[in-house]
Amino acid sequence: MPSQPNMRTSGSLRVAVVGAGIVGLSTALEIRARGAEVAVYDSGVELGAGATMRAAGMLGAAFDWALEADQRAMAALARHAGMLWPDFAARIERLAGAGLEFSKEGALVVARSEEEASWLGTLAAACQARNLPVQRLSADEVRRADPALSGNLVGGLMLPEDRQVDAQIALQRLGAALSRSGVGLRLGRKVERIVGGQVFLMPDGEKFDRVVLATGAGALPAFVGPRGAPLEHGLVATVPVKGQILALAPVDGGPRHVTHTRDVYIAPKSRWVLIGATSERGRADTTVDPDKIAALRARASEIAPSLANAPEVTAWAGIRPGTPDDAPMIGQTAIPGVFAALGHYRNGVLFAPATAELVADQVIDGKVSPLAAAFDPLRFDKLSEAPHSPAQEN
Ligand SMILES: Cc1cc2nc3c(=O)[nH]c(=O)nc-3n(C[C@H](O)[C@H](O)[C@H](O)COP(=O)(O)OP(=O)(O)OC[C@H]3O[C@@H](n4cnc5c(N)ncnc54)[C@H](O)[C@@H]3O)c2cc1C
Known part of the structure; x- marks a missing residue:
């Protein structure tokens, strides 16, 4: 696993999140809550360009994962996320000033x-x-x-x-919660290229210490060094x-x-x-x-x-x-300071608060929990198991 670049105090850390779906927004909220300055970029001119706006909003930790005997880490992530949801929903509601139909x-x-x-x-x-x-x-x-x-x-x-939420409403409430928490939402800004070095330079000229990729099924930005040489993030599409x-x-x-x-x-x-x-x-x-x-x-x-x-x-x-094994990619990429919050497949709404926590642990504290280690985004060259195929899809 690549090493972390030198950590500044979290108060002055600047973090860019690319992708304003439920995973990106939840992660931005958690990183902001831990004291960093955060901006979220999305190519859509309004929230909801991706899968989150099309989701059924079921939080099916038991239905989706109890039967998957060979998927212990996924079941643990699902269970953990399911337990986080009541407080997560209450926190968003408090910040946004309106509920998200969490049932x-x-x-x-x-x-x-x-x-x-x-x-x-x-x-x-x-x-x-x-x-x-x-x-x-x-x-x-x-x-x-x-x-x-x-x-x-x-x-x-x-x-x-196994609860549920209105995913479309949750996304809007998250957007409101972020705005009220001082997170910049930069909509209509597709990020195609990021220049890495001591800091990360975004296409709009803003500089950040860390980048979180939460682009859902969208194309990842290319990373280049200060002289234009490609930087390999090591992620699979x-x-x-x-x-x-x-x-x-x-x-x-x-x-x-x-x-x-x-x-x-x-x-x-x-x-x-x-x-x-x-x-x-x-x-x-x-x-x-x-x-x-x-x-x-x-x-x-x-x-x-x-x-x-x-x-x-x-x-x-x-x-x-x-993803090739249908488990998410959560954690640092091959570029130090660039993190993945990707590949949430059919459970992104459920997993969002857990992913937010695991990514913030790494971005802010440099801590990789045993749960997060199972979702190492660089694991695919080590893959040997057969792909997972669930009976019914969310
Ligand atoms: C029919 C259906 C039903 C579902 N039902 C459920 C369910 O009941 N429960 C559940 O947990 N999950 C469900 N899911 C899965 C869930 O929708 C996804 O796992 C989740 O929305 C993924 O969230 P995300 O934030 O990673 O991606 P997205 O919501 O897709 O957000 C990604 C964002 O990144 C932006 N983006 C991409 N590339 C760039 C770029 N280069 N620059 C700037 N912005 C970029 C996009 O515009 C988009 O807004 C369902 C999915 C579908 C399709």
Whole structure:
């Protein structure tokens, strides 16, 4: 791992964050809270150019990771992030002066057949093995927990710590929280080239001691030395994973909880009900396929019949920033003073407060925790495991 450049006192440290998605903004907030001066650059003229604005906002530490026996570090990161979220949401709300629709309701997972019920048993056992709270529900208990769900379901689970937030609102609130904390938001500024040396020179002429790359699925800036020679950051490019999602108008008596099956989820917000999502690895376009959207609605209506006739508000596609092993890249790159907060794939909303903490530990304190070490951004030349392939995507 490359060494840190000489550390100045954090009060005078100047940090540039490239990328104003939920990962970049959360990291900027944490670094600012630890006393540094921070500016965030984004190519979008307003917040929301990237995946965060297209996310379902589920914070599914148990549903997404309990079953991944070979992904201990990811499960630990997910659990840690899930535990940080209540305080993180409260802190943003306090700073922004408005809430982000963080809901503590818990998520349901339901079975449509005996085969799926057996899979639920496996998921429940995996949660218990990881000390993640889980309650088994009979078919009647599922209906009592959420009367909008179909009477044909054969059983379910309640995951009380799998919460949700409105990701789009959270991003806006984070932006407001940063402005009120004195962080400069430099929107409409694509960063294509950074000159490294004793300090980092941004295209607008501003100088920083540290740079955090949080560009999601976007292209990384090139780094050059003071005489124009390329500087190698050692990062691999992120892998685009397209996801399409449908937003329906809320209906009377509609579902209240995040509800998963193995192949669809329903995430009800106050302004719409999100149904997701496709997973199209290697695709970076944002066209919406009406057949795929219709298939999502059909699956969701099977578990919540009132959604069959709910008016469509909109549908969209976003690009998840994957990596070769689908774990994020968190930590210092091969250029001392340049840090990655990249590759958050299908869990960037969930992971954001944990990534912010791990990156700030390194940027401000030069401390790499054992959890962060598992996400070393320079690990890929050492990769030998098979790529990870989840059953259902956020
Ligand atoms: C359909 C769908 C559903 C999802 N649902 C969930 C969910 O329920 N829960 C969950 O946790 N996650 C979910 N995700 C994943 C989540 O959206 C991402 O992991 C997360 O948003 C990544 O955040 P980010 O800040 O890294 O990237 P982004 O939000 O993409 O932000 C990156 C920013 O960097 C900017 N940028 C890029 N390059 C440059 C440059 N060179 N110069 C300046 N700016 C630049 C972009 O304009 C963009 O604003 C979902 C994703 C999709 C597509």
